[in-house]
Amino acid sequence: MKSYQVKVGSKVDLNKWDPDGTHSYDGDKDSAKAAFARLNQKLERFQEILYAEHKHKLLIVLQARDTGGKDSTIRRVFEHVNPQGVKVASFKVPTDEEMDHDYLWRVHKVVPGKGMISIFNRSHYEDVLVVRVHNLVPQKIWEKRYEHINHFEEMLADEGTTILKFYLHIDKDEQKKRLQARLEDPEKHWKFSLGDLDERKLWGEYTKAYETMLEKTSTGHAPWYIIPANRKWYRDLIIANILVQTLEKLDMKYPEQTDDLSNVIIE
Numbered sequence: 001m002k003s004y005q006v007k008v009g010s011k012v013d014l015n016k017w018d019p020d021g022t023h024s025y026d027g028d029k030d031s032a033k034a035a036f037a038r039l040n041q042k043l044e045r046f047q048e049i050l051y052a053e054h055k056h057k058l059l060i061v062l063q064a065r066d067t068g069g070k071d072s073t074i075r076r077v078f079e080h081v082n083p084q085g086v087k088v089a090s091f092k093v094p095t096d097e098e099m100d101h102d103y104l105w106r107v108h109k110v111v112p113g114k115g116m117i118s119i120f121n122r123s124h125y126e127d128v129l130v131v132r133v134h135n136l137v138p139q140k141i142w143e144k145r146y147e148h149i150n151h152f153e154e155m156l157a158d159e160g161t162t163i164l165k166f167y168l169h170i171d172k173d174e175q176k177k178r179l180q181a182r183l184e185d186p187e188k189h190w191k192f193s194l195g196d197l198d199e200r201k202l203w204g205e206y207t208k209a210y211e212t213m214l215e216k217t218s219t220g221h222a223p224w225y226i227i228p229a230n231r232k233w234y235r236d237l238i239i240a241n242i243l244v245q246t247l248e249k250l251d252m253k254y255p256e257q258t259d260d261l262s263n264v265i266i267e
């Protein structure tokens with residue numbers, strides 16, 4: 001399978017990353033769906049062992065433009081995992097209390113503990129994306145954040161957290177289609193925000209902010225992956241595949257029973 005990982009220190013030109021790509025599957029949706037189902041089952045099993053072993057911590061960061069598919073990725077890729085072992089944290093416009101603190105304060109509180117998976121729906125990266133594009137703080141403040149974030153994530157990794165970061169890459173036409181679909185379906189109106197149209201006008205500015213983020217914060221301990229996300233089934237397949245490969249490498253085991261159970265009789 002093609003590598004979607006952003007190499008450490010490389011330049012990123014998002015125009016060169018194909019949002020439509022389906023590579024090895026070449027549009028063969030049926031076999032991709034079958035492969036996805038198998039990965040989903042593996043994920044279910046790995047998550048159970050992760051929880052039982054109570055040793056590793058997994059942090060998954062999802063970033064995307066509006067309609068990029070963060071919510072549906074969470075719904076579909078984690079469909080079969082035990083909700084007890086997974087926490088989703090959605091990062092919205094900071095509250096007054098959050099604004100009174102540094103930008104990592106609200107983030108550190110929700111990183112995974114042992115045996116847990118945390119999924120970030122948006123993340124601390126908003127503090128170098130929307131904050132940069134809208135000048136919510138001066139440049140001399142946000143430009144230091146890439147380094148803070150790298151150090152923060154390095155600390156989490158040193159302390160036993162496995163970190164995977166996914167940028168769901170859609171193009172402007174696909175966003176138009178998805179916004180149009182939300183507009184036309186009354187059951188999707190709740191997802192439509194007029195503000196998304198203002199953000200859409202800033203497409204180019206966001207592209208620059210995403211490119212800098214991907215260049216400066218894809219590291220050995222916390223790599224970014226640019227996921228082709230125009231086709232939802234391919235997006236899900238690639239993410240599930242990266243998750244399964246990563247969890248395989250952790251070499252997890254069910255914990256040993258310390259009591260001798262050989263003579264136990266249940267009356």
Ligand code: AMP
Pocket residue numbers: 091092093094122126127130131
């Ligand atoms: P949604 O994910 O569609 O519910 O929207 C959440 C909104 O919160 C998005 O418009 C984000 O850009 C915004 N947001 C998230 N984090 C921040 C932040 N640190 N500063 C400003 N806006 C933020």
Ligand code: MG
Pocket residue numbers: 066067191193196
């Ligand atoms: Mg939204």
